[in-house]
Amino acid sequence: MLTTLCTTDDAANSGAFLSFSGDGEDEAVDLFAEAQKSVDETEAAAQQEEEDDEVEPEDDFNAAWEVLDLARAIYEKQQDESEEVKLKLAEVFITLGDVSLETEKFDQAITDYSAGLKLKTDLLPLSSRQIAEAHYKLSIVLDLTAGRLGDSITHAERALDSVEARLAELRAALSGQGLVKPPEQKEDAKGKGKGKATGPALLGDDAIVHMTKAQMEAEEKELQGLREDLALKVEELKTSPNEPADSAPALVAKALDQELNAGSTAGTVKQSEVHDLTGLVKKKKKNVDANGDATATASAATTKRKAEDNAEEAQTEKKAKLEDPTS
Missing domain, CATH: 1.20.5 (Single alpha-helices involved in coiled-coils or other helix-helix interfaces)
Structure with a gap:
């Protein structure tokens, strides 16, 4: 107790209220250098983040490709079970084609789009927007491939035919002349009603029977503009040279x-x-x-x-x- 009081008295006599050991030996801090160091670290972190962003898309595409290819293998083994599974397999092929198109693997994209289109053509009616989409995507990648301009024009025309068929059905439904009905399933030998219907059986999620009048009117307006764009695309392809333009070099x-x-x-x-x-x-x-x-x-x-x-x-x-x- 006496020691504490003495220490307090000594501090009071010396004019210091608080005393920390080693204060006199601390080195001076260069605030400017510390600030510059902080700025450099921030810039380095930002640059590293940009580099990671540049590498990330390719990694994402590779990861997507691996997952989709696995899904393709699974659906191919199960495609005989139902037409719904075949339609999912077709969607996987179309998505694989999208990945190949983004990574500029045009030959692989043509293969995947063609496989998906074949399945959808067997499963869906011509008026399905999925048919028009598949034809249009295949037309795009064929246009980017040397020597395939004729095939590109063919698929662009078929996409236009699909859109026009869709418009005709929408207008017929809006005018009350008739609605598209789902195809009736034929009973199999066991009478379970799970037999396959002949011809394009599935209507998909974009079937007109699933749409309200407001939805049909909105889609009709949308398809009118889409039809004009496709018609212009067909004319553009027909007037373009047989080979893609040479590069600048x-x-x-x-x-x-x-x-x-x-x-x-x-x-x-x-x-x-x-x-x-x-x-x-x-x-x-x-x-x-x-x-x-x-x-x-x-x-x-x-x-x-x-x-x-x-x-x-x-x-x-x-x-x-x-x-x-x-x-």
């Missing part, structure tokens, strides 16, 4: 090849023209040489004649002098 390379070929051709033409002119020049030189040779020959002959004439005159004069007696 390919276009540049093609332009360079054309320029080089044009320059080479022009050089060949110019070279042949120079050779022709050279031949003409050589012929002129030969004519000049021939004329020169003839002139030189004629000049030599004239000189020779003059020398002979002079010699004869000199000999005549000499003879005359010898015969002249006066000399």
